[in-house]
Amino acid sequence: MTAQREDKADVEVKGTQTLMRALDIMDEVIDGPIRAADLARKLGMSKTTAHRLAQALKSRGYLSVTNDGFGLGPKLLELGVMATQQIDYVRVARPFMEKLSEDTGFCVFVGKREGDWSRHLDRVTGRQRLRVATAPGDRRPIAETGLGKALLLDEPEEVWEDLYRQASGGKVSARAMKDYVAQMRVHKARGYVLHDSELGDGVRSIAAPIRDARRQICIALSIASAAHYLTDDIVDDLVAAIVATAGEIGEAVGYRAPRG
Amino acid sequence: MTAQREDKADVEVKGTQTLMRALDIMDEVIDGPIRAADLARKLGMSKTTAHRLAQALKSRGYLSVTNDGFGLGPKLLELGVMATQQIDYVRVARPFMEKLSEDTGFCVFVGKREGDWSRHLDRVTGRQRLRVATAPGDRRPIAETGLGKALLLDEPEEVWEDLYRQASGGKVSARAMKDYVAQMRVHKARGYVLHDSELGDGVRSIAAPIRDARRQICIALSIASAAHYLTDDIVDDLVAAIVATAGEIGEAVGYRAPRG
DNA sequence: GTAAGCGTCCCTCTAAGTGGGGCGAATGAA
DNA sequence: TTCATTCGCCCCACTTAGAGGGACGCTTAC
Incomplete structure (x- = not known):
């Protein structure tokens, strides 16, 4: 339990100056085409070096030459597609989940x-003695859980109604349905879900959706606990932490906020 | 024996061994997760080097660690999306078009x-004195040109019918419609379009669709010329050349053939 | 006209990066 | 259990990969 252990991969890898500089160039180009001379200035390298690295990246298809300097190259299309197929979002999310649980x-x-x-799909248990029993693999009606509601935020209201009716066993009073939809509207507007279990088990959860490169909700993140722990006075802080973490995971799987 | 100069960007850029080796690693990982030791063997580098480079790529999100070794990383999702937005397919296609025209x-x-x-959108003029007048920027009813037909190959037959009717000014005999759809079926089955202009100007064209990373037809490639040049005895060779070039462009914009 | 900016190339020198070697932890066979 | 193999990871001495200064030709702006 060394306190100075790096939990991330932030540990600088030595002996890769060339690679790191090349990837720095990629990070600049991602914002739009840029000239070799500007790259040299921005990244603090000689223009010779910037030029050589950019040419090398171009020769491999990672960059292309446009009228405005170097832009992203076709190889990235290929890599992007393969990455979409191969990457497991849950695996990407895990380190973020661990940090959130730790915090x-x-x-x-x-x-x-x-x-x-x-x-x-996955769970990181916290430090509390009272644990929510939900385990990875468990399946629940989607309209009935905080996590599920977060996954539904982008759906039209008719879908909310259908799924709520379904989760409730078919028959729902007009009043209950109206309340449910109204609640969902609030969740959608806020961008997160605050959910008190209707099963009377005193379980409360906070959930937020995670969006992928297409800005669609692909997975959702939540914390759940006994309402005894998850008290009103700390909800605001927790919401902020969860929404922030969900945003970070989204960025890690390619989500880019509108307008750049 | 370097008989000819390299007309492509194939010119080896000197002074980038580290970068090139790192990109070689990316090319291996694209086929699926692979262990560091296997990377060293496959790429003929010491395991130290393979390990260091892979770690460096991981620290930047280009690779991730899975149970089966190194896999593609989340950064590629981000780059892939941005590349999709920024890359101009026509620019990618141009060098291939030039080669096709040259050949x-x-x-x-x-x-x-x-x-x-x-x-x-773009044109590379050939060596013939008689030139098809179509210029970049020109717009034609889509059902009326070889290029347009190639763009429609993935559409359902009702769309073919609608657009054919539209291109013909609204009224089409049942016979003509049937022939048109039958022809389109043949084109679709073959994967390319052989088109003789119905305007009586003696223009013949061969066109093939180009598919993007989502396997959707995004642009189409064609050659067009006077039927006097584009004679039956050379059509087969030309078709092969065009289909091959269209395939190469597709790969350059991220298309991967089904089943890998 | 001049000047400033660009991309490209060459050459020198040094420190970045290579690979040999070693260590501990898994994994699997005996 | 023990032993053998192979993995990831680390250290360090040698050398060559690659950084950067400088020059040249070209284009654009003034």
Whole structure:
């Protein structure tokens, strides 16, 4: 338990100056075409070096030459598609989940939508003695859990109604339905879900959707705990932490906020 | 024996061994997760080097660690999305078009679909004195040109019918419609279009669709010339050349053939 | 006209990067 | 269990990869 252990991969790898500089160039070009001379200035390298690295990247298809300097290259299209197919979002999310659990002490979940169900895919248990029993692999009606609701935020209201009716066993009073939809509207506007279990088990959860490169909700993140722990006075801080973490995971899987 | 100069960007850039080796690693990982030791063996570098480079790529998000070794990393999702937005397919296609024109002597076009129209976007003039007048920027009813037909190959037959009717001014005999759809079916099965202009100007064209990373037809490639040049005895060779070039461009913009 | 900016090339020198070697931890066979 | 193999990871001495100064030709702006 060394306190100075780096939990991330932030540990600078020695002996890769050339590679790192080349990747720095990629990071500049991602914002739009840029000239070799500007690259040299921005990154603090000689223009010879910037030129050589950019040419090398171009020769491999990572960059292309446009009228405005170097731009992203076709190889990235190929890599992007393959990455979409191969990358496991849950694996990407795990380190973020661990940090969130470490920071808050709560149990953190991720899950995805499976038709009318929400499937819990991974969990990082927190430091509390009282634990929510939901385990990876568990499936619950999607309209019934905080995680599930977060996965539904982009759906039209009719879908909310259908799934709520379904989760409730078919018959719902007009009043209950109206309340449910109104609540969902609030969740959608806020961008996160605050959910008190209707099963009377005193479980409360906070959930936020994670968006992928297409800005679609692909998975959702949540913390769940006994309402006894998850008290009103700390909810605001937790919401902020969860929304922030969900945003970070989104960025890690390619989400870019509108307008850049 | 360097008989000819390299006309492509194949010119080895000197002074980038580290970068090139790192990109070699990316090329291995693209086929699926691979262990550091296997990378060293496959690429003929010491395991130290393979390990260091892979770690460096991981620290930048280009690779991630899975149970089966190194896999593609989340950074590629981000780069892939940005590349999709920024890359101009026509620019990617140009060098291939130039080579095709050089090899065949014919005039080569690319174009994309704009609703019910096909827009010619770029052209490489061939060596022939008689030139098809179509210029970049020209717009034609999509069902009426070889290029346009190639862009429609993935559409359902009802769309073919609608657009053919539209291009013909609204009224078409049942016989003509049937022939048109039958022809389109043949084109679709073959994967390319052989088109004789119905305007009586003696223009013949061969066109093939180019598919992007999502396997959707994004642009199309064609050669067009006077039927006097584009004779039956050379059509087969030209078709092969065009289909091959269209495939190469597709790969350059991220298309991967099904099944890998 | 001049000047400033660009991309490209060559050459020298040094420190970046290579690879040999070693260590501990898994994994699997005996 | 023990032993053998192979993995990831680390250290360090040698050398060559690559950084950067400088020059040249070209284009654009003034």
